[in-house]
Amino acid sequence: MAAERLVVVGGDAAGMSAASQARRLKGAGELEITAFERGHFTSYSACGIPYWVGGQVTERDDLIARTPEEHRARGIDLRTRTEVLELDLPGRRVRARNLDSGEESWTGWDKLVLATGARPVRPKLPGIGAHGVHGIQSLDDGQRLIGSLERTEGRRAVVVGAGYIGVEMAEALVHRGYEVTVLHRGPQPMATLDPDMGGLVHRAMNAMGIVTVSGAEVVKILEDEEGRARAVATASGEEYPADVVVLGIGVEPRTSLAREAGLPLGESGGLLTDLSMRVRGQEDVWAGGDCVEVLDLVAGRNRHIPLGTHANKHGQVIGSNVGGGYATFPGVVGTAVSKVCDLEIARTGLREKDALAAGLRFVTATIRSTNTAGYYPGAAEMTVKMLAERRTGRLLGVQIVGGAGSAKRVDVAAVALTAGMTVEQVVALDLGYAPPFSPVWDPVLVAARKAVSAVRAAGV
Amino acid sequence: MAAERLVVVGGDAAGMSAASQARRLKGAGELEITAFERGHFTSYSACGIPYWVGGQVTERDDLIARTPEEHRARGIDLRTRTEVLELDLPGRRVRARNLDSGEESWTGWDKLVLATGARPVRPKLPGIGAHGVHGIQSLDDGQRLIGSLERTEGRRAVVVGAGYIGVEMAEALVHRGYEVTVLHRGPQPMATLDPDMGGLVHRAMNAMGIVTVSGAEVVKILEDEEGRARAVATASGEEYPADVVVLGIGVEPRTSLAREAGLPLGESGGLLTDLSMRVRGQEDVWAGGDCVEVLDLVAGRNRHIPLGTHANKHGQVIGSNVGGGYATFPGVVGTAVSKVCDLEIARTGLREKDALAAGLRFVTATIRSTNTAGYYPGAAEMTVKMLAERRTGRLLGVQIVGGAGSAKRVDVAAVALTAGMTVEQVVALDLGYAPPFSPVWDPVLVAARKAVSAVRAAGV
Structure with missing residues (x-):
């Protein structure tokens, strides 16, 4: 029996994670993998670019998790500087051009992964x-x-x-x-x-x-x-x-090929997939990374959230599924962290305008605390804003801005959102406490306490 | 109508949180509050003592959240250097001695809060x-x-x-x-x-x-x-x-008074309470802080976990309930964080021996990653160990040791444990990612991926 042919369009996080995971599950005798990448590089951290430009990261190659050569050594036929120009879905083939030689050719597939990413607006x-x-x-x-x-x-x-x-x-x-x-x-x-x-x-x-x-x-x-x-x-x-x-x-999904091939796109122009990251209505076409829309579990609708962490998960899920395993990507809650200078910035779930757009009625609570015990040397301010649904008290979103430890604090809320917890349940959470890491009431819990009061005060 | 009389035994976190919260809900005309404390100080951070001894915190008083004078100014009759020697439950009174003058007297109560803390073994x-x-x-x-x-x-x-x-x-x-x-x-x-x-x-x-x-x-x-x-x-x-x-x-619950009064104690000698922190079998006696046992939600049994964060929550719950409101303390998952030098140390849920003692069959997964993107300057090692139940894949415990950001990372697992998530659900969590804060796959997620494989490999 001839090996199955997998074609991957796009050689960064989602595409190459998918290819690598599929290769882990199936050897070259069972699965031929061809991957096309327009640029020179594969599997790099786009999120690291600001730190490279800023000089904290000195070597470009430090941002590359796996080079084209390393992928090839793992039995992936990786073609860099090669752009896919057309998806022929009925014919199960793609047309690609080598950007250096100008040569074009068709490559057939049994399974296709679209990981074309996003482009700056x-x-x-x-x-x-x-x-x-x-x-x-x-x-x-x-x-x-x-x-x-x-x-x-x-x-x-x-x-x-x-x-x-x-x-x-x-x-x-x-x-x-x-x-x-x-x-x-x-x-x-x-x-x-x-x-x-x-x-x-x-x-x-x-x-x-x-x-x-x-x-x-x-x-x-x-x-x-x-x-x-x-x-x-x-x-x-x-x-x-x-x-x-x-x-x-901002960026927008790079989905013109998909659009021309008649694949389903959402409101923000991203590809629409099912929970296994298969393109909706397709049997053998998968998509992941910055070119797809994801389900926002809190707002109950699709959004385009281009983030390396989602792209990597998508790739893992796609690779498992095309490799004969089983995995799903259930959706996101909208977590994002960043920093400017020493100020850490984080959000998860809904902002006020997202909640309004989702048709939710809510209360907000904002508190100011410190990232460590107030008496601990170097204690810095931390501001936490929390949104909770009226009547039910369900947690809807958290934003945190402050000193060291503020950004990843938001993960607590991300898990609580995923679990559908109320702010009352959040107050009772058993979070780590020691003076170098938190006041005895963690700022997230203090915000939740205030949110509980706000929910009560708002009545039904 | 005469004001109700609340007596609080113990003037640190649990006792004074209870007194303060009750006072917030009921004024002096409705509720008289008397609190007894053997020592000189109230409402201090015992967890901060090592940093005071070590010199990072220079002033003893920095560890004091609220002084006796501040409590008195809020309408609490606080008696420091006064030790309660006897609980007369049928007579609804306590006998106390002023440690300086030696004078003894009885004080009657309608509601009693025991917050006698723990003592070093x-x-x-x-x-x-x-x-x-x-x-x-x-x-x-x-x-x-x-x-x-x-x-x-x-x-x-x-x-x-x-x-x-x-x-x-x-x-x-x-x-x-x-x-x-x-x-x-x-x-x-x-x-x-x-x-x-x-x-x-x-x-x-x-x-x-x-x-x-x-x-x-x-x-x-x-x-x-x-x-x-x-x-x-x-x-x-x-x-x-x-x-x-x-x-x-270690420390042990300071419960000799309670024992002499015939109140119910658990295996580790801590007072046993219901979910509202009322002492079991009692109508008007409450207890919280280091003198009680708490329900370990993962092991399904009581444990003695002396931690300021629990004590503060207990006080808040007790104060709400004795003040005519309603609150509960559902239990803990066993989260604790610490550090030695720059190494952060955290745990939540069950260790291997806890899981064995609880009758659980489990797999473990240990991974080594970094606290930030590997290429980010100052990236430090982080080791994560995860326990998951065989067959169900339910998360049972996480231990983390590593550089900055390791300790509070464990909170993600604490929330997941509280929500009863499986390690497969943990893999899908939408945690914050940016190069200064995490590799693209957060170490907790990497551990969960490995745990998923271990659960599968272990079969039923």
């Missing part, structure tokens, strides 16, 4: 194509930005957008000695938090010398005679001089 | 009463030890026991410039962990210059002519010179 603005304007998504993007920074003499950077990527890139550019201005549309940076919590991030950014401009609508990138970006113009008529411009306004 | 050994031999439980104990350290010229300390208190006191004494030897009975220090994990603690203690002696049975404290401890002798005939001896061999 590039609004159609005048000058957006100027030299010195960078989106940051792939390692190739990071390499280009660092090349550009090394060639540039000026030291003024404008970052457009103040989400995770924008904030992390702003800090990275400060570390590289740039004067950084962050232009963002909302009232506060880090719109992944409610504005009251985003305000804490705002202050920390300003304290490290980053200029933040809220309510800023970018309308144009101004270029010099050589086609290099020289300033960013906003709708209000301001011009912000820039030797380099970094776009941190 | 002091084995009946020759010389145990020598000067320079210290147990550490109350702030008064800490005060005495520091006084003794300040008067002592020698710089050799012997710590007996290598549980949390022993290990923390050993580190504190190193910080004070002592040569420290820790004598302990088991094969490894920190017997609250399985020995394989305790071995990691062992190495860290030795690396900071602490001498550890395993399998050591202390039989005698040798004294000089003035009745001061000068050495500790073990069953094997060794003598360890000591200018100061610290007993860190």
Whole structure:
């Protein structure tokens, strides 16, 4: 019997995790694996790019978990710099082009994995194509930005957008000695938090010398005679001089191939899958990583949440299933952590506007505590905001901003959300306590106590 | 109508939390509150004593959350240096003696709260009463030890026991410039962990210059002519010179009053309560803190777990109930965290021997990972051990030893245990990921993946 043929489109976290897991379950005699990757690199940490740009990580290759050669040594026919141009679903084949030679060819499959990732949003603005304007998504993007920074003499950077990527890139550019201005549309940076919590991030950014401009609508990138970006113009008529411009306004699923092939896409343009990460309505096509939508278990709807941690899990699940095993990805609760300077930033579950959009009625409770016992040397402030459903008291979301230990504190709430706990149940949780790690009432529990009172006060 | 009379025996975490919460719910016109405390201090952090002894916390009063004067200002008749000598349950009164004046009197109650705490175990050994031999439980104990350290010229300390208190006191004494030897009975220090994990603690203690002696049975404290401890002798005939001896061999519930009054005690001598923290079989007597046993939700039995975090919760629950509200304490999962030097130590749920004693069949999985992305500067090792029930895959326990972020990582498992999750459900948890805080697969998830495989491999 001939070996089954698995084709993987996309060679980063989801794709190569899937390929590796499938290979673990089935040897080369049973399963032939071919993987296509447009770029030069495989299995790298895109989330690490800001720390590479900022200089904390010195070697690009430190971000690479597994090189193309290592994948090949494990019996995966990996073709880098090769872009898949067409999915022929009825014919069970893909058409790919080698980006160096220009050669094209068809490859047949019995099982297909789509892991095409996401691409930085590039609004159609005048000058957006100027030299010195960078989106940051792939390692190739990071390499280009660092090349550009090394060639540039000026030291003024404008970052457009103040989400995770924008904030992390702003800090990275400060570390590289740039004067950084962050232009963002909302009232506060880090719109992944409610504005009251985003305000804490705002202050920390300003304290490290980053200029933040809220309510800023970018309308144009101004270029010099050589086609290099020289300033960013906003709708209000301001011009912000820039030797380099970094776009941190989010990413969108890279699903044009899937769309052309007629595969089902969700509201945010991501592929729709079932719980085993198989594309809906398909028998032998799977998808995972930044090109899919995931089920938000708290909001009860799909969302596009491009995060390496989900991509890796998707890959693991897909690899198990195409390799003859069984696994599922039940969904997410929307956990994300980040930092700017020493300030840790975390969220899980719903923000106020998410809860409103989900049709939920809720109360909020915000408390200020410390990350360690208050008397322990170096104790730093920690602010916790909690959302709970009215009447039922069900936990809906938590946001934390503060000193060391704030970010991963949110995991407690992530597990409680997954388990569907009420804030009353959260108060009773047996969390670790010792003076170097927490006040005797952990800040998450203090927030839950306040939320319990708020639920009671709100009545039915 | 006359005000109801509440009497509280014991003025630390549980007792004064109960009194304060009851006062919040009922004013002085409705509820008279009298609290008795043998020592000088109220509402202090006993867990902070090692850091005070070690010098990281410089002021004793920093450990005091609320002074006797502050409690009195809130309408609580607080009597410090006053020891309750007898509980007259049928007569609804207690007999107390002022330790300074020697005066005795009876005080009547309508509701009684017992929060008598725990006392350090002091084995009946020759010389145990020598000067320079210290147990550490109350702030008064800490005060005495520091006084003794300040008067002592020698710089050799012997710590007996290598549980949390022993290990923390050993580190504190190193910080004070002592040569420290820790004598302990088991094969490894920190017997609250399985020995394989305790071995990691062992190495860290030795690396900071602490001498550890395993399998050591202390039989005698040798004294000089003035009745001061000068050495500790073990069953094997060794003598360890000591200018100061610290007993860190655990504590036991201080329940002799309760026993004499005929109140129900459990196997470890702690008071038995119902879920509202009312003493079993009693209508108007409540108990909480280090003098009670708590339900271990994973083992399905009572245990004595003296921890400030439980004591505070008990007090809150009791205060709500005696104040006319309603609250319960559902039990614990056995979470505890600590550190020695930079090594963080955590556990929750069952160790191997706990699981065996509970009649459970289980598999274990141990993995080594890092606390941040491996490429992030300062990444430190983190070892996670997980126990899962055979057949069902239910999570039974987690132990973590490693660099920054290891201790509170265990909270994820504490919540998962409370929710009764399987290790397969743990793998799917949406935990926070960013390179400064975690590898893309959080170490807890990596351990869970390995545990899933172990459960499968073990079959039914």
